[in-house]
Amino acid sequence: MPKYLLQVSYTLDGIRGVAAKGGSARKSAAQAAAKSVGGKVDSFYFAFGETDAYVVADLPGNEAAAALALAVCAGGGATCRTVVLLSPEEMDAAANQQVKYRPPGS
Numbered sequence: 001m002p003k004y005l006l007q008v009s010y011t012l013d014g015i016r017g018v019a020a021k022g023g024s025a026r027k028s029a030a031q032a033a034a035k036s037v038g039g040k041v042d043s044f045y046f047a048f049g050e051t052d053a054y055v056v057a058d059l060p061g062n063e064a065a066a067a068l069a070l071a072v073c074a075g076g077g078a079t080c081r082t083v084v085l086l087s088p089e090e091m092d093a094a095a096n097q098q099v100k101y102r103p104p105g106s
Helices: 012-021 023-036 062-074 088-095
Strands: 003-010 040-046 053-058 078-085
Touching: 003 012, 003 062, 012 023, 023 040, 023 053, 023 062, 062 078
Parallel strands: none
Antiparallel strands: 003 053, 003 078, 040 053
16 A cells, blocks of 8 residues: 655644643544555654644555545644655666656657
């Protein structure tokens, strides 16, 4: 199953929710949301800085990842940036593909 990194930044309302119910409640919410689209959370970490939480999830594909991100953003408590992650084996396969490409100006 493809892996995705969700970079979550809480709004003021989201921060208030985390402060009121704690971090474990947010992890549980993320696990339930991922499960609802056929996936699972691999890891969930809070962080300092611009991004408040990093979530790595196994999801069935881009449609499930987009649905999850839409739901998070539409909820109003956070914004979400989604990054597709590639395994070393997937990168090996990509490196072995023959691509016909001509750079600009050549």
